[in-house]
Amino acid sequence: MSEKSLVQEFTKGLWEEIPPFRLVLGLCPTLAVTKAFETGFGMGCALTFVLVCSNVLVSVLRKIIPSKIRVPCFIICVATFVVIVELVMQAYTYPLFLKLGIFIPLIVVNCIPLGRAEAFAYKNGVVRSIADGLGLGVGYAISLSVLGSIREIFGAGSWLGHAVFGASFQPFTFMVEAPGAFVCLGLMLGVMNLAGKK
Amino acid sequence: MRDVIRMILVLGILGAVSGGGLALVKAGTAAKIEYQQLKFVKGPAILEILKGCTNDPLVDRFKIKDGETERSFYVGVFDGKPNAVAYETYGKGFGGDIGIMVGVNLETDQLLGMGVTTPFSETPGLGARAKTDQNFKGSFKGLSMNEPVKVKVDGGKVDAISGATTTSRGVCAAVTDSEGFYSKMKPQILEKAQAFAK
Numbered sequence: 074m075s076e077k078s079l080v081q082e083f084t085k086g087l088w089e090e091i092p093p094f095r096l097v098l099g100l101c102p103t104l105a106v107t108k109a110f111e112t113g114f115g116m117g118c119a120l121t122f123v124l125v126c127s128n129v130l131v132s133v134l135r136k137i138i139p140s141k142i143r144v145p146c147f148i149i150c151v152a153t154f155v156v157i158v159e160l161v162m163q164a165y166t167y168p169l170f171l172k173l174g175i176f177i178p179l180i181v182v183n184c185i186p187l188g189r190a191e192a193f194a195y196k197n198g199v200v201r202s203i204a205d206g207l208g209l210g211v212g213y214a215i216s217l218s219v220l221g222s223i224r225e226i227f228g229a230g231s232w233l234g235h236a237v238f239g240a241s242f243q244p245f246t247f248m249v250e251a252p253g254a255f256v257c258l259g260l261m262l263g264v265m266n267l268a269g270k271k
Numbered sequence: 272m273r274d275v276i277r278m279i280l281v282l283g284i285l286g287a288v289s290g291g292g293l294a295l296v297k298a299g300t301a302a303k304i305e306y307q308q309l310k311f312v313k314g315p316a317i318l319e320i321l322k323g324c325t326n327d328p329l330v331d332r333f334k335i336k337d338g339e340t341e342r343s344f345y346v347g348v349f350d351g352k353p354n355a356v357a358y359e360t361y362g363k364g365f366g367g368d369i370g371i372m373v374g375v376n377l378e379t380d381q382l383l384g385m386g387v388t389t390p391f392s393e394t395p396g397l398g399a400r401a402k403t404d405q406n407f408k409g410s411f412k413g414l415s416m417n418e419p420v421k422v423k424v425d426g427g428k429v430d431a432i433s434g435a436t437t438t439s440r441g442v443c444a445a446v447t448d449s450e451g452f453y454s455k456m457k458p459q460i461l462e463k464a465q466a467f468a469k
Contacts, residue, residue: 139274139277141274142278142281142282145282146285149282149285149286149289152289153289153293156293156296157293160304163300163304164300164304164307165307167307167311
């Protein structure tokens with residue numbers, strides 16, 4: 074593990090271990106908030122912030138936190154940053170906060186920050202943990218943005234609220250419903266596996 | 272024993288620091304959050320009523336205590352003079368309480384207009400038209416605050432929405448109801464509104 078360079082720690086989150094496709098963690102918000110590009114991207118940014126900050130804090134405190142109570146400590150760290158994100162979102166991007174709704178507080182129990190705290194930040198130094206958190210967070214934001222874009226373009230015929238197709242386009246409503254999320258996610262996972270086979 | 276004390280200490284300090292930090296963030300964002308909530312929940316109704324004012328009524332606001340309840344007033348500045356206020360009042364509709372934003376001209380005691388603020392649970396197509404029906408909303412304009420506001424069937428001047436008598440009456444009752452505290456608090460309202468003169 075220690076042979077990886079800092080850059081590799083960062084870039085692994087963008088392809089090798091890109092969530093949610095490679096890790097297949099954090100699927101619940103992935104399915105729920107990717108109705109449009111805007112919500113997917115917002116969720117990705119929120120998670121990136123939480124992931125980087127909680128990774129830093131856990132990594133700094135890793136020698137102080139006794140291993141028996143590490144999980145409650147991780148949860149406190151993650152929860153603190155989630156509440157900060159929630160308050161800041163309410164203060165500056167209120168419409169986005171209304172759209173994301175319950176999925177912002179639910180980052181606390183999202184597997185990605187907890188998983189990274191346990192699997193990475195608790196065993197590695199601060200700088201490496203930042204690289205790891207940033208990589209996975211950006212990867213998650215990209216995934217959600219792409220997934221959200223695909224669903225918004227085909228499901229609503231628009232992107233960021235601008236019409237993409239002509240007036241004759243009939244929106245493929247299935248894509249913005251829950252089953253559409255599963256199908257779209259599955260297809261993307263399939264394509265990524267095909268591309269990664271060589 | 273040492274282990275147990277250490278665990279308690281680590282968890283306790285971590286929790287306390289996180290709680291303290293969050294309290295700071297909350298205090299720092301509280302004003303901003305209040306403004307955002309106003310802007311997106313009540314803002315549209317306030318701005319429609321006080322159309323043409325030269326200030327931002329969401330910033331120029333004050334509160335007056337009325338017994339147990341505290342009422343918010345939003346000041347509209349016209350031609351450099353703060354001679355209009357908007358405030359919220361409630362009435363019984365067909366599907367629960369209706370929140371009504373009422374605008375009053377302080378010089379003539381006449382209604383400037385009204386708008387619905389609460390998430391509306393009136394019957395779609397009938398009562399729910401109170402939010403959009405320009406004819407209904409327009410008929411409030413210019414009514415005096417010194418006599419009860421009633422629909423035409425009850426001997427008043429307001430054109431009720433056809434098929435939605437209960438909603439129309441509820442809105443009128445809400446406006447009439449507010450006349451009571453408006454006339455009672457008028458001296459205070461005038462005094463506080465003067466502070467926003469440009």
